[in-house]
Amino acid sequence: xxxxxxxxxxxxxxxxxxxxxxxxxxxxxxxxxxxxxxxxxxxxxxxxxxxxxxxxxxxxxxxxxxxxxxxxxxxxxxxxxxxxxxxxxxxxxxxxxxxxxxxxxxxxxxxxxxxxxxxxxxxxxxxxxxxxxxxxxxxxxxxxxxxxxxxxxxxxxxxxxxxxxxxxxxxxxxxxxxxxxxxxxxxxxxxxxxxxxxx
Numbered sequence: 498x499x500x501x502x503x504x505x506x507x508x509x510x511x512x513x514x515x516x517x518x519x520x521x522x523x524x525x526x527x528x529x530x531x532x533x534x535x536x537x538x539x540x541x542x543x544x545x546x547x548x549x550x551x552x553x554x555x556x557x558x559x560x561x562x563x564x565x566x567x568x569x570x571x572x573x574x575x576x577x578x579x580x581x582x583x584x585x586x587x588x589x590x591x592x593x594x595x596x597x598x599x600x601x602x603x604x605x606x607x608x609x610x611x612x613x614x615x616x617x618x619x620x621x622x623x624x625x626x627x628x629x630x631x632x633x634x635x636x637x638x639x640x641x642x643x644x645x646x647x648x649x650x651x652x653x654x655x656x657x658x659x660x661x662x663x664x665x666x667x668x669x670x671x672x673x674x675x676x677x678x679x680x681x682x683x684x685x686x687x688x689x690x691x692x693x694x695x696x
Contacts, residue, residue, distance in 0.1 A: 498571070499534060501597025504662035506530060506628065508603040509538040509584060512561050513552055520564040522630040525674040526603045527569060530628055531659045535603070537565050539574045541582050585617035588624045599662040600625045606632045606639035606671065613643040622648055626661045627669035640671065 499505055506526050512519060519537075527535050539558050542551055552560075554574055565572050576587050584602075591600060602625050604612075609629050612618050621627070622644075629639060639645060645652075651667040658670050 499595055499598050501595075502599070503533040504531060504599045504601065506532045506535040506601045506603045507538055507588070507591070507625075508535060509540055509587070511540055511542060511546070511551065512537070512557050514557065515561045515564050517564070518632075519561075521675055522603070522605065523565065523570065525672055526601075526628055526630060529658045529672050529674075530601055530603075530661055532569070532601070532662070534569050534571060535565075536571045536573055537561050538576065538587070539572065541574070541577050583616045585615070585620045585624070588621060592624055601662050602627045603630060604628075605630050606635035609639035609645055610635060610642045612645075613647070618644060619647075622651075622667040622669070624666060626664050626666050628658065628661060629669060629671045631671065631673050636671070 506523075508519075508523055508526065510519070515537075523535050523537070526532065539554060539561060541554055554577060558572055558574055561572050576582055579587060579590060581587060588600070588602060591598075602621065604627065606629055615621065632639075648667055648669060651669060653661065653664070653668055653670045655670055655673060658672060661668060661670055
């Protein structure tokens, strides 16, 4: 599935549901970071969010495959087999399993805003470089967050993003991309409203 020396992005999330904004972020990460592969890691559930309304994992995987198009994009849910939904544990497993691979954790600026609430977030920053993808309305909140301020000395210019995977962590950058107003929360709300209207 991967070879030593390859640059692989890990884009985790519940993707409930996935949408074109996720696809834009994935394609931007592939191009800007010079990745050999990008893995969409579908989590069984976000520990910081309620699982009420969370679609079944297999259904979300099938939906993600409609957006993760191309031989360099992989869809995986191995967190289910690991028995964890904590990113730190997942990424530590990946580093042990594939020690020669240059992994990059890819997350949205909305996640950066609350990154300090994640379990062992500093360990995540020490495990692999991080690419933060811009999200509408979240850029300033993300960059002024406790985690971003704590990690500010290791932020690299966006112009050097292509070399991020080769850097020793901690190292991170913010990727400016074409923004999409789509959000999984809004799509779920719209789906519920449509369902209630029909019934």
